[in-house]
Structures are given as structure tokens and as C-alpha cells.
Amino acid sequence: KAGVTQTPRxxxxxxxxxxxxxxxxxxxxxxxxxxxxxxxxxxxxxxxYFSETQRNKGNFPGRFSGRQFSNSRSEMNVSTLxxxxxxxxxxxxxxxxxxxxxxxxxxxxxxxxL
Amino acid sequence: xxxxxxxxxxESNEEEPVHLPCNHSTISGTDYxxxxxxxxxxxxxxxxxxxxxxxxxxxxxxxxxxxxxxxTLILHRATLRDAAVYYCILSRLGYSGAGSYQLTFxxxxxxxxxx
Numbered sequence: 001k002a003g004v005t006q007t008p009r010x011x012x013x014x015x016x017x018x019x020x021x022x023x024x025x026x027x028x029x030x031x032x033x034x035x036x037x038x039x040x041x042x043x044x045x046x047x048x049y050f051s052e053t054q055r056n057k058g059n060f061p062g063r064f065s066g067r068q069f070s071n072s073r074s075e076m077n078v079s080t081l082x083x084x085x086x087x088x089x090x091x092x093x094x095x096x097x098x099x100x101x102x103x104x105x106x107x108x109x110x111x112x113x114l
Numbered sequence: 115x116x117x118x119x120x121x122x123x124x125e126s127n128e129e130e131p132v133h134l135p136c137n138h139s140t141i142s143g144t145d146y147x148x149x150x151x152x153x154x155x156x157x158x159x160x161x162x163x164x165x166x167x168x169x170x171x172x173x174x175x176x177x178x179x180x181x182x183x184x185x186t187l188i189l190h191r192a193t194l195r196d197a198a199v200y201y202c203i204l205s206r207l208g209y210s211g212a213g214s215y216q217l218t219f220x221x222x223x224x225x226x227x228x229x
Contacts, residue, residue: 004157033216043158043201043219056216090157092217099146099205099215100165105157 002027004093004106012112018079021109025072025093032074033103034066037088046089049074050097078111086113118202123224126192134187134223136202141182146205148217149176149187151198158201158219161187197227 005024013019025032033056034046045058049068066076072093078085088110092103119137126132138147149161162169162176164185169176175188189196199222205215 035217035219042221043217045216045218048216058216092157097215099144100163101215102160102163103217105159108157 004104006106006109010110013081014114017081020077023074023091029093030072031094031097033092034076035090081113083113118220120223125226127228129191132189132192134200137184139183147185148203151200153198192227194227199224
């Protein structure tokens, strides 16, 4: 089975721009979660989608948004980029997002905001 | 939020066992204990998880204290490929209560393996 894939792997943007990151979960997985990883804050939960619905959201401003498509693929969008948005963005998929399930992480998209 | 406390770093000699401790004194009765690790330049990778009983898999063992306020990840024979940051995590029901559990990562323990 193919693992979680994320595109693009690297991205450079300037302040004020917006960016869209994509995540393809493992086949059959319907839950997709997004995390931001920075040296200062570590790994922080952004949001989780299941069956095209956002079920859970972390403590991030409204500039961070996401969506999930009927094939479970997910995108996250960051508008009006700030320097502090430079980070590794990780997505993880699981069957249904239940507490006992393993989350499988992708390799991440490294975003640099200049 | 239930929090976990781990040492910042640990060292181990290659081919020796490693015991990585984690304190989670505010754990609730339904919180699962998960361990993930992150190798350099990679996304986190699942290691093991448990609720009350000790657990074993091909990668590691998880020893859970009787009161569940602490746990220990045991790597039976450390190899150089085990050098990573190890995260002890309690999965917690999300705000919506709609069956969505999120992983709340702490700082983790950076494990160095000495050849």
C-alpha cells in the first residue's frame, strides 16, 4: 500500500501571499489530520477532516483553513502568509480518527516564508 | 489538557536496551498512551500504543504503571537507526466530541545511539 503523500515537498513564498498544500491519504483512510512543526513550538495540531467535514480544530488563526474531498484527499490553505508560518506541515491519515488507531504521517511540506 | 513529561535527551550504546520514561500524572481513564518517533527529516512514525496493559510489538515494548500515571517505552536492542526524537502522547477526544481524537505532541526525548 502506498503511504501518505504530500505535495509539494518544498515551497518558498513571500509575506502576504497564500499557499495551498495537498495531502493524499493511504487508500481506505477517511480521516486526515494536519500538523505544523516549528523548532520553537514543536508539533501542533491544526485540524482534522473526516468524510469531507472538519471535526476538530486546533488553536490557529482563521488564516489557516482546509478541506477534504470525496476521495479523502485533503488540502490546507494559509492566506496572508507571515514569517512565522515558516514550518514543516505534516499530514497524517487513519481509518476513522479513533483513539486506538495509528496515524500514518507523510513526509511533510517544508514552507519558507520570506 | 493531559500533558506528558519526558527527559529532553538520552543516550544509549548500540545493541543495549533503552528505557524511555514518560510521566502523565493527569491522564484520564479513557486516554490511550501512544508513542511515536521522528527520524531526522521525516514525518513521525508510529511505535506502539496501549491503554492499561503492557504491550509488545516487533519494534518495542510498552510498560504502563498500574496507576497509569507513567509509562516506559523499551527498545530491546538499540540500533543506529533508532536514533530519533521519541514522543509520548495521550490521544484526547477533540472539542467537537464527534469521535475525532487528536495527538498532542510534547517536546519528546531525543535519543542518541552511540556505536
